[in-house]
């Protein structure tokens with residue numbers, strides 16, 4: 148159990164001001180890490196204060212993860228506050244519904260920039276800090292849409308395919324530096340953003356919950372489901388795990404037997 152302790156570690160969580168990212172921040176801080184919320188949204192300041200008031204070490208640094216200079220400044224500030232960087236969770240992402248024919252050049256660029264270019268930049272800039280510690284753990288948030296994806300999530304699906312490739316590529320490249328790189332695919336999480344996206348296409352929260360009941364394990368996933376796996380993967384318990392893409396999807400990716408056949 149002690150190996151889940153992150154007391155001497157510093158973690159960066161991009162997009163940590165809301166949704167799944169904030170749940171990851173809470174789990175890592177609870178395990179003892181000093182955590183930086185690197186998010187564009189100023190709500191990160193209030194979220195950090197809540198956790199600091201509860202005795203944890205959490206710092207909000209306003210960051211646009213599509214901008215190299217912003218990331219560089221955030222990492223410098225994080226490292227000087229907490230004495231280096233051990234963990235990076237690339238969580239920031241957007242998932243606007245649009246098919247190929249509905250996808251404008253601007254929409255494509257913003258999805259690829261926020262979901263994929265951000266991970267390239269954050270990984271590139273954090274590796275020197277991890278080399279200083281002769282160890283590190285990087286988690287990239289992917290999606291089960293990475294392999295084929297829904298047609299109405301065209302750019303998103305392509306971006307997450309890139310996330311899986313980036314993960315495996317960097318895992319091989321930096322294994323000798325003891326920097327582990329893994330990808331976690333949340334299933335269907337009713338985060339505020341996901342609820343807004345569903346309402347925008349005419350669905351209801353009740354419909355989402357009903358859909359959850361039809362999944363193999365009987366419910367939608369939560370941010371905590373993802374955060375638990377992230378905590379395990381960045382801890383020393385996962386010291387020999389790298390280059391993996393792991394679904395936390397309640398069995399969405401597997402078939403289930405009908406009632407009669409069970």
Ligand SMILES: NC(=O)c1ccc[n+]([C@@H]2O[C@H](COP(=O)([O-])OP(=O)(O)OC[C@H]3O[C@@H](n4cnc5c(N)ncnc54)[C@H](O)[C@@H]3O)[C@@H](O)[C@H]2O)c1
Nearest residue numbers: 162165166167186187188211212238239240335336338340
């Ligand atoms: N919700 C789901 O069902 C689901 C499923 C699979 C994968 N995911 C992935 O999980 C991650 C988090 O999703 P979520 O549902 O919590 O989303 P969310 O919208 O609730 O949270 C995303 C966070 O990223 C921040 N962000 C957006 N652009 C940014 C930028 N340029 N710079 C810095 N921060 C930025 C937002 O301010 C927000 O706090 C995403 O990568 C998403 O693709 C979500």
